[in-house]
Amino acid sequence: MNTIMKQYLSLLILVITLFTPNVWAAENPSNPKISNTFHLTGQVVFSNLEGGFYGITGDDGKKYQPTNLPRKLKKDGIAIQFDAKIKDNGMSTFQWGTIVELSNVAPITTAISAEERRAIYVLLKRMDAFNTKDLNKLQQIDTVARKLTKEQFDNWVNKYNNFTLQYVDISYSDSTSITGSCYYTRELVNGMTLHGNTDLTGMTFTLSQTQNGWKLTESGALTNPINPYNPDVLAELKQKAREKYKTDSLASLWQ
Template sequence: MNTIMKQCLSLLILVITLFTPTVLAAESPSNAKVSNTFHLTGQVVFSNLEGGFYGIIGDDGKKYQPTNLPRKLKKDGATIKFDAKIKDNGMSTFQWGTIVELSNVAPITTTISAEERRAIYVLLKRMDAFNTKDLNKLQQIDTVARKLTKEQFGSWVNKYDNFTLQYVDISYSDSISITGSCYYTRELVNGMTLHGNTDLTGMTFTLSQTQNGWKLTESGALTNPINPYNPDVLAELKQKALEKYKTDTLASLWQ
């Protein structure tokens, strides 16, 4: 092999060595950027920090700093619903909350209190964890469930399907806690009783504000137990929901 050919071959090897890792890294699934988006409701707040800006306190209990909050919604105390995408490399001088880019932003007209919205948000997350049979999801918002093993969780939740939140009642709230009761239905899987396969149940709960948002920290039995199979009780509860929420499907609220 002559000198010129050796030099060309060496140059080719050098080029391959320099550029191949870059190409592989770009194509590697582990380096693909994962979209981090979510739907939420919350309240617009004005902060005087560093000359002033508008942020959002989500009903999940977390603070968000939007990069593109519409001018018409820059009102302290405004209640809104929105889709958000976390800006992983977002920079801000305010050091307040998570930086997000908004879409599908709209005002909410509702008579439901902020405390009840927050409770509904957490309880719907709980229903979703039951329906997807996902203990990790449950433990993210329910600190009581962190004591459960997968076997314990599965032995209970696998008996039922279609957990549906029906009604929420708040008895006390302050800046760091929300106490109340809730009612939900569930369907028996692969089975049927004399009363059908759907029953109504309920519980008391306490939510606490933590560094990572609102979490369910206590739950217990209702003071006045309900008849789980009485259709009149469920019908009455659905009527109360219609009057209060204008729907008997809480999962559809603010979508």
């Protein structure tokens, strides 16, 4: 092959590489490749595949294969929090999960169960969608919300600001579903309650493990509804949250 032909082939490969779309990412819009970096909690697991390695099952319901998990955290079952950067060109013989490079890795020392961490992860994503008034974000994590139109969503969410997840109870869980209840506060944009412009509300939920991770698939009213206008109820719940989580705002748990 002459020199001109070699140069032509090299240029052709370069053009194909630069301009071919990332079909895999486009077909998986909920995959973290869109943001490339993220903060997450999860659990270290040991796999016997191909001689054995340590991976992470994220509380988002996805598997991650770290390139640099610290030796002291290579313990099957340990709960951790971490920042991760996806290695787009990472190669592995294991084919077990998304390859990531970790930073700011630390063990989670609270006694919160894995199931409750997963529920908190999904519910915080839901609160974030409310706070940013972003229906697309909500529909990615909440399959029930996929029935909502943009007008319906805006008419409801524009009444409130500052949604804050306060407390989560898990009643049942297995490998594919988690059920429980949660409580959160929200501020009324125009209106007042007996304790200011903040009210307390709650709901039941079911989370299901899907191909794209944990999603909220059912939600409903509490069997024993709370009184959102009683300031003593909110104060009591916040105290209960501080005793369990050391905070009354679950968004600050693993920051």
